[in-house]
Amino acid sequence: MEASTCKQDVLQKKKNAVLVDGVILNGPITDSKAGEKFVEEACKIIMEKIIQKADDVTEKVCEWRAPETLKKILDLEMRDTGESHQKLLQLCQDVIHYSVKTNHPRFFNQLYAGIDYYSLVARFITEALNPSVYTYEVSPVFLLVEEAVIKKMIEFIGWEEGDGIFNPGGSVSNMYAMNLARYKFCPEIKEKGLSGLPRLVLFTSEECHYSMKKAASFLGIGTENVYFVKTDERGKMIPEELEKQVQRARKEGSAPFLVCATAGTTVLGAFDPLDKIADICEKHDLWLHVDASWGGSALISRKHRRLLHGIQRADSVAWNPHKMLLAGIQCCALLVKDNSGLLKKCYSAKAAYLFQQDKFYDVSYDTGDKSIQCSRRPDAFKFWLMWKALGTTGLEERVNRALALARYLVEEIKKREGFQLLLEPEYANVCFWYIPPSLRKMEDGPEFWQKLRRVAPVVKERMMKKGSMMLGYQPNQGKVNFFRQVVISPQDPTSRDIPTSHLQDDGKDRILSGFFYCYPESWYCGTSVTCWAEVAVSPVSVVALVFF
Numbered sequence: 005m006e007a008s009t010c011k012q013d014v015l016q017k018k019k020n021a022v023l024v025d026g027v028i029l030n031g032p033i034t035d036s037k038a039g040e041k042f043v044e045e046a047c048k049i050i051m052e053k054i055i056q057k058a059d060d061v062t063e064k065v066c067e068w069r070a071p072e073t074l075k076k077i078l079d080l081e082m083r084d085t086g087e088s089h090q091k092l093l094q095l096c097q098d099v100i101h102y103s104v105k106t107n108h109p110r111f112f113n114q115l116y117a118g119i120d121y122y123s124l125v126a127r128f129i130t131e132a133l134n135p136s137v138y139t140y141e142v143s144p145v146f147l148l149v150e151e152a153v154i155k156k157m158i159e160f161i162g163w164e165e166g167d168g169i170f171n172p173g174g175s176v177s178n179m180y181a182m183n184l185a186r187y188k189f190c191p192e193i194k195e196k197g198l199s200g201l202p203r204l205v206l207f208t209s210e211e212c213h214y215s216m217k218k219a220a221s222f223l224g225i226g227t228e229n230v231y232f233v234k235t236d237e238r239g240k241m242i243p244e245e246l247e248k249q250v251q252r253a254r255k256e257g258s259a260p261f262l263v264c265a266t267a268g269t270t271v272l273g274a275f276d277p278l279d280k281i282a283d284i285c286e287k288h289d290l291w292l293h294v295d296a297s298w299g300g301s302a303l304i305s306r307k308h309r310r311l312l313h314g315i316q317r318a319d320s321v322a323w324n325p326h327k328m329l330l331a332g333i334q335c336c337a338l339l340v341k342d343n344s345g346l347l348k349k350c351y352s353a354k355a356a357y358l359f360q361q362d363k364f365y366d367v368s369y370d371t372g373d374k375s376i377q378c379s380r381r382p383d384a385f386k387f388w389l390m391w392k393a394l395g396t397t398g399l400e401e402r403v404n405r406a407l408a409l410a411r412y413l414v415e416e417i418k419k420r421e422g423f424q425l426l427l428e429p430e431y432a433n434v435c436f437w438y439i440p441p442s443l444r445k446m447e448d449g450p451e452f453w454q455k456l457r458r459v460a461p462v463v464k465e466r467m468m469k470k471g472s473m474m475l476g477y478q479p480n481q482g483k484v485n486f487f488r489q490v491v492i493s494p495q496d497p498t499s500r501d502i503p504t505s506h507l508q509d510d511g512k513d514r515i516l517s518g519f520f521y522c523y524p525e526s527w528y529c530g531t532s533v534t535c536w537a538e539v540a541v542s543p544v545s546v547v548a549l550v551f552f
């Protein structure tokens with residue numbers, strides 16, 4: 005029913021309508037029955053078009069359209085009058101249809117993928133309840149849930165006690181940590197601001213997440229005061245280089261205050277040597293923050309937690325259960341070893357209208373003042389319900405399985421002609437080049453790399469336009485564009501789907517088959533002369549596109 009018809013109905017039914025400024029005050033402002041029906045029908049669409057299709061490899065990962073075309077299809081304009089429910093349901097279907105299915109078995113594009121049914125239901129519940137997690141009076145359950153989850157995460161880090169806060173993303177966690185480390189270094193900054201401070205310098209590796217730069221600029225530290233430490237060939241921070249950089253900063257007369265190590269780098273999935281870095285931090289009295297946004301989940305696995313050896317020596321840790329553990333975006337915690345209330349001292353503003361100290365309950369549960377936010381989503385609840393459902397062993401299996409899948413992919417890449425691994429991965433980031441037939445016999449040299457650089461973007465474009473598979477590509481530290489395939493989804497191939505003895509039957513191999521679906525017999529059988537790669541290396545041969 006349209007809003008105007010609804011209003012007329014109300015007027016007719018309510019003879020004694022109380023009108024103030026032309027607004028009916030004693031009539032329903034929405035038709036709740038119609039609303040409920042709308043929700044019910046929309047839920048059916050969500051079930052059929054998203055959830056039931058999440059493991060269907062025959063579906064497309066994406067239905068690519070160029071922005072201008074998509075604008076026309078979507079009817080984006082917002083009009084003076086409301087649309088009918090029927091039209092709205094159609095719009096919902098369109099939105100789903102043209103959105104990327106990050107839960108599709110062939111979505112390997114990002115550091116998140118797949119679907120976890122329990123965290124999804126938790127999200128439905130919190131969307132419906134619409135709580136804001138700042139005071140116990142408005143979020144009693146979610147505050148206790150957050151406390152329980154943080155306690156458990158702290159246990160896995162290996163601290164005896166600590167503190168923490170869920171916040172919107174690893175980038176924000178890193179920013180929190182940087183500010184907290186600076187506050188510890190000079191607490192008067194909270195009142196006095198930056199004036200009068202020495203030049204503060206922080207250290208992180210060349211392979212760190214870009215949020216470090218953003219945080220430094222946002223916090224007024226300045227990107228030039230982020231000293232990037234060299235990494236080894238696997239992308240790990242070199243401790244000796246860190247030591248040199250700290251010495252350099254001291255000689256310059258600046259004030260080093262923080263080292264940010266990365267546990268699971270974004271592109272290569274490398275883990276910095278935390279123990280050795282912690283030694284340097286201890287020696288120079290520097291705050292050690294570990295950005296374990298991506299790699300933190302390995303802590304749950306008895307087999308793989310050694311990757312984070314030494315993490316218990318960190319002062320703070322960023323850990324995103326929304327990545328490998330599939331808790332649903334966003335679900336990220338900043339965890340702090342300090343248990344003396346540093347987080348609260350650093351961030352609190354003591355708003356009297358919200359955090360009254362004379363409330364009738366224990367106000368230490370009003371934890372919202374530890375946050376830089378006011379309204380805050382109950383993100384810990386998704387992780388909690390999922391953890392309840394799967395148990396720690398279920399979460400552990402999820403990590404072990406992702407890393408086993410990555411291993412499987414690595415072995416396949418080694419076997420297949422035309423695929424070249426960048427390096428043996430430590431984690432679930434499988435980085436490789438695809439070398440098309442036309443380049444396979446070429447001598448290694450600048451021309452080869454110049455041509456290879458153009459291959460990944462073309463493959464990516466073709467895969468997206470077909471909707472066959474999504475994976476990322478990038479140049480990195482002097483290496484030309486290579487693919488990064490992140491294998492974490494539980495919808496990825498199982499032994500049921502991959503008859504390892506028939507690996508040449510590529511259509512059944514979900515990990516790699518997006519490539520094959522995209523490039524039929526022509527190249528993977530090694531028989532074709534008309535190869536897509538010719539298009540990649542020679543943009544003028546547009547005609548070749550026609551053959552695909």
Ligand SMILES: Cc1ncc(COP(=O)(O)O)c(C=O)c1O
Nearest residue numbers: 115173174175213268270297298
């Ligand atoms: C190592 C690392 N840190 C931080 C982030 C940022 O996390 P978020 O996307 O939750 O802000 C990422 C994102 O991929 C990351 O890989």
